[in-house]
Amino acid sequence: MIPLLKLEVVDTNGWMTDEEFIDLYAVASSLPGPISTNLAGYLGWRVAGLLGAVCALIGLTAPTGIAMVALGGVYHATKDFRLVQGALAGIRPVVIALLMGVVVTFLPKALMSDRGRKGLALKGAAILVAFLAAVVTPLHPAVLIASGAIVGQLMRSTW
Amino acid sequence: MSSLFDLFVSFARVTIFGFGGGPSMIPLVRGEVVTLRGWLSPEMFLDAFAFGNSLPGPIVTKLAVYVGHHVAGWPGAAAALLGATVPTIVLMLSIMRIMTVIRKSPALEASLAGIRPIVVALLLLVVWDFAPATFGVDAGVAGPWPYVLIAVVSLYLTVRRNMHPVVLIVVGGVVGMVLTLVA
Numbered sequence: 001m002i003p004l005l006k007l008e009v010v011d012t013n014g015w016m017t018d019e020e021f022i023d024l025y026a027v028a029s030s031l032p033g034p035i036s037t038n039l040a041g042y043l044g045w046r047v048a049g050l051l052g053a054v055c056a057l058i059g060l061t062a063p064t065g066i067a068m069v070a071l072g073g074v075y076h077a078t079k080d081f082r083l084v085q086g087a088l089a090g091i092r093p094v095v096i097a098l099l100m101g102v103v104v105t106f107l108p109k110a111l112m113s114d115r116g117r118k119g120l121a122l123k124g125a126a127i128l129v130a131f132l133a134a135v136v137t138p139l140h141p142a143v144l145i146a147s148g149a150i151v152g153q154l155m156r157s158t159w
Numbered sequence: 160m161s162s163l164f165d166l167f168v169s170f171a172r173v174t175i176f177g178f179g180g181g182p183s184m185i186p187l188v189r190g191e192v193v194t195l196r197g198w199l200s201p202e203m204f205l206d207a208f209a210f211g212n213s214l215p216g217p218i219v220t221k222l223a224v225y226v227g228h229h230v231a232g233w234p235g236a237a238a239a240l241l242g243a244t245v246p247t248i249v250l251m252l253s254i255m256r257i258m259t260v261i262r263k264s265p266a267l268e269a270s271l272a273g274i275r276p277i278v279v280a281l282l283l284l285v286v287w288d289f290a291p292a293t294f295g296v297d298a299g300v301a302g303p304w305p306y307v308l309i310a311v312v313s314l315y316l317t318v319r320r321n322m323h324p325v326v327l328i329v330v331g332g333v334v335g336m337v338l339t340l341v342a
Contacts, residue, residue, distance in 0.1 A: 033247025090335015152273020
């Protein structure tokens, strides 16, 4: 989605320069929240204030949101039919694969370390511990993420 | 009225703690929507994630609109969407100037380095929770193995061949229907 956003913002409308956009993207990706909505809100605000932010956000989220509700309606109306159940049974493994795909592409970044094997092993252990904690305890994911940030500070010069 | 407030708060929590872009927030959405609030059953959430992936656009806002609408109609959709977007945009607008300076600070990078392994663990948790309904004894009419095969082939195609999710979802659905008809 980001190349399309750059096309609109930099090339078509000239709201900012290439460098500004790259900096903005870098900042947005180290902040929490969906990157595209953060960028849209920020850009809308810069170009035309509150109204601009609202318009950019509506433009980005409303069309697919409405399509999603429509698809949801079809799903609820048909999900008990045998053929639809069959299709869903075939789609679920695809979804698992898509999630595993995210894990596979994200893993190198998560394990990346300046301290060679030791750093790698410690980060691998962190994944395992967090996974077990999430399976065994009813901790909210947000609690685990906050703990991760604290561990990151403590382990700063270790991993 | 309170359900509108709950929707706003839940999706605000998802995005405020959601580092690393859309997919890293799926475990948080699941934690709120399935585990904490019980708005969707695990299967319904899995299916919503599936049809959400077949549409373009940010996944978190699609799920917010869908879940919000499911719980409290269009006002619910609006409340969830506002929760998913406004808090982090306000954050970004207010700290943008400082962020251009501190973005390369070791402290921020240290926190993100601690958060990334957690995000991987949480994604694995979602897979772990989805697996029984997907590959278990009552996975589908054809027994678990055809579905395991679909997952393995899809994983290869998405990671190695960069194939678009929509294609995989449509093919998966068609294969699933065929399995139902022949089984």
